[in-house]
Amino acid sequence: MSEQRPAGAAAADRLPVLKTHKVYVGGKFPRSESGRFDRALAPDGTPIANICRCSRKDVRDAVTAARGAQAGWAARTAYNRGQILYRIAEMLEGRSAQFEALLAAGGAAPDGAAAEVQAAVDRLLHYAGWTDKFQQVFSSVNPVATSHFNFSVLEPMGVIGVLAPESPLLGLVSAVAPAIAGGNTTVVLATGSQPLPAVTFGEVLNSSDVPGGVVNILTGRSDEMLAPLAAHRDVDGLLLCSPDPDVARSAEIEAVHNLKRVAVRPHEDWAEVQSPYEITDLQEVKTTWHPIGS
Amino acid sequence: MSTTGTRVESPPIDAVGVEERVARLCSRSIKKDAKLQALHLTLSMIDLTTLEGADSEGKVRQLCAKALQLHAALPELPHVAAVCVYPALVGVAKRALEGSGINVASVATSFPAGQAPIEIKLLEVRKAVEAGADEVDMVISRGRFLAGDFAYTADEIASVKEACGDAHLKVILETGELGTLDAVRRASDLAMRSGADFIKTSTGKIKPAATMPVVLVMLEAIRDHYLRTGEKIGMKPAGGISTAKDAIRHLVMVRETLGQDWLDPDLYRFGASSLANDVLRQIVKQRSGIYQSFDDFSL
Numbered sequence: 001m002s003e004q005r006p007a008g009a010a011a012a013d014r015l016p017v018l019k020t021h022k023v024y025v026g027g028k029f030p031r032s033e034s035g036r037f038d039r040a041l042a043p044d045g046t047p048i049a050n051i052c053r054c055s056r057k058d059v060r061d062a063v064t065a066a067r068g069a070q071a072g073w074a075a076r077t078a079y080n081r082g083q084i085l086y087r088i089a090e091m092l093e094g095r096s097a098q099f100e101a102l103l104a105a106g107g108a109a110p111d112g113a114a115a116e117v118q119a120a121v122d123r124l125l126h127y128a129g130w131t132d133k134f135q136q137v138f139s140s141v142n143p144v145a146t147s148h149f150n151f152s153v154l155e156p157m158g159v160i161g162v163l164a165p166e167s168p169l170l171g172l173v174s175a176v177a178p179a180i181a182g183g184n185t186t187v188v189l190a191t192g193s194q195p196l197p198a199v200t201f202g203e204v205l206n207s208s209d210v211p212g213g214v215v216n217i218l219t220g221r222s223d224e225m226l227a228p229l230a231a232h233r234d235v236d237g238l239l240l241c242s243p244d245p246d247v248a249r250s251a252e253i254e255a256v257h258n259l260k261r262v263a264v265r266p267h268e269d270w271a272e273v274q275s276p277y278e279i280t281d282l283q284e285v286k287t288t289w290h291p292i293g294s
Numbered sequence: 295m296s297t298t299g300t301r302v303e304s305p306p307i308d309a310v311g312v313e314e315r316v317a318r319l320c321s322r323s324i325k326k327d328a329k330l331q332a333l334h335l336t337l338s339m340i341d342l343t344t345l346e347g348a349d350s351e352g353k354v355r356q357l358c359a360k361a362l363q364l365h366a367a368l369p370e371l372p373h374v375a376a377v378c379v380y381p382a383l384v385g386v387a388k389r390a391l392e393g394s395g396i397n398v399a400s401v402a403t404s405f406p407a408g409q410a411p412i413e414i415k416l417l418e419v420r421k422a423v424e425a426g427a428d429e430v431d432m433v434i435s436r437g438r439f440l441a442g443d444f445a446y447t448a449d450e451i452a453s454v455k456e457a458c459g460d461a462h463l464k465v466i467l468e469t470g471e472l473g474t475l476d477a478v479r480r481a482s483d484l485a486m487r488s489g490a491d492f493i494k495t496s497t498g499k500i501k502p503a504a505t506m507p508v509v510l511v512m513l514e515a516i517r518d519h520y521l522r523t524g525e526k527i528g529m530k531p532a533g534g535i536s537t538a539k540d541a542i543r544h545l546v547m548v549r550e551t552l553g554q555d556w557l558d559p560d561l562y563r564f565g566a567s568s569l570a571n572d573v574l575r576q577i578v579k580q581r582s583g584i585y586q587s588f589d590d591f592s593l
Contacts, residue, residue, distance in 0.1 A: 228584075228585060231584045231585070232584070232587075233584060233587040233589075234588070257584055258587070
């Protein structure tokens with residue numbers, strides 16, 4: 001028999017239900033195949049949520065999803081990719097309050113949280129604008145001494161493994177947006193101390209016309225997931241957002257198996273990390289020699 | 295041998311029971327050494343297949359080269375069981391595989407629809423065998439079978455078997471067109487009694503193809519046939535098995551239904567075009583610990 005309680009007391013006595021935030025893979029929200037989870041803690045140590053502790057098999061599945069989505073994403077017109085990035089910005093703007101609350105729960109001051117969400121929205125707009133322009137700026141017709149047209153164009157690398165920065169929203173957006181703007185697909189390890197904005201950003205992506213698999217977001221521990229991601233032979237490039245030189249170095253060693261390109265972003269403050277070179281660093285240059293006349 | 299007039303008694307199939315049994319068998323976890331062994335066994339059971347209108351001699355020679363050496367970095371791997379092509383390309387495959395121990399299988403009898411006069415089908419079988427086919431994959435006339443003309447189907451299989459001579463006969467039931475598991479069981483029994491050396495699920499041109507429930511029903515038919523007659527009939531699922539994980543599930547089901555004897559390329563085959571590369575990927579992953587890319591393996 002349950003004990004009779006006076007009205008109103010129930011809320012105070014009630015054990016809170018902690019949400020288990022699922023990960024974002026292939027446009028779906030699965031749990032980790034491992035069944036494991038970690039506690040996300042507020043700065044004062046109180047548990048605020050459960051998050052999936054993903055395994056290397058989740059990494060494998062995410063790479064499969066990213067590979068499956070890559071050709072289709074790269075084949076979209078640059079203009080359409082811009083529209084979709086713009087749509088992500090719109091959806092993020094609409095959920096500003098939720099992200100401000102998440103950032104505040106992670107210890108950000110209210111003003112700072114609002115400013116970070118706005119900066120993240122603006123960053124998406126920035127790269128939305130660049131999708132159909134960076135080719136014009138960075139491709140070239142090259143002077144050669146033979147009777148050839150010689151021109152260089154940028155092509156996406158393919159699947160990019162991203163070690164997300166500690167900066168939970170602005171840093172994440174600053175790393176992912178230029179990668180997908182250029183036609184890559186990504187596997188993002190959101191292993192910082194505040195993973196909640198990242199998994200919630202997955203919900204934003206899912207309602208933003210981004211095809212499933214273009215961005216895949218895993219939570220857990222980087223010491224379990226980074227090495228298999230860095231070594232994975234179906235990953236074409238790595239974007240390592242960590243100030244720790246040892247993390248970058250060990251990942252670069254794993255990356256030699258298939259000669260991945262590795263870009264390191266050691267920034268702790270992401271306010272100014274915005275440039276078309278963030279896109280071109282995740283592109284390959286294709287140079288074509290085309291014979292002319294005789 | 296004529297089986298005209300014989301009645302085929304087949305037990306009714308409990309579809310719900312089959313689904314449950316399959317679900318249980320699919321939950322087995324095969325890891326480490328056992329997985330590696332299963333992967334090697336899978337490779338040795340593959341009928342590497344190309345059955346496209348656009349198949350050329352070059353395409354077949356390329357497939358045969360793949361059959362002879364699956365992965366240059368692992369020369370000690372077992373070779374596949376057979377290469378499966380259209381009759382017109384049997385000669386090309388035969389020459390390319392000379393002396394390798396790899397069989398040449400040919401589809402025949404107006405594959406995949408089987409809608410041709412019986413004389414033409416038999417001629418096609420004879421031509422394929424003349425050209426060097428070690429194995430013949432025939433399709434049954436599903437239209438006649440579904441119309442209840444079991445005697446026609448039985449006679450058809452028996453005459454194709456006769457035309458095969460020494461070549462092994464695999465009988466494709468095309469289970470995706472048979473509709474029910476009861477019909478699959480009946481067609482399996484009929485094929486085995488009419489001279490099939492192997493029964494095979496599908497042409498690969500129709501979906502669904504080799505689903506687990508269908509394969510289980512066929513395996514049980516093979517088991518019952520063995521218990522009744524002592525004859526070991528082979529099984530070949532084909533179509534839709536493209537991952538190592540699927541293949542291992544099939545092996546578990548074979549082991550649990552028919553026992554160890556059938557875990558042998560002489561009695562079990564996978565008809566597949568892309569399975570080999572996924573198995574290779576898993577073998578290299580198992581050995582190196584590094585996830586592999588399809589780009590690392592030849593077509």
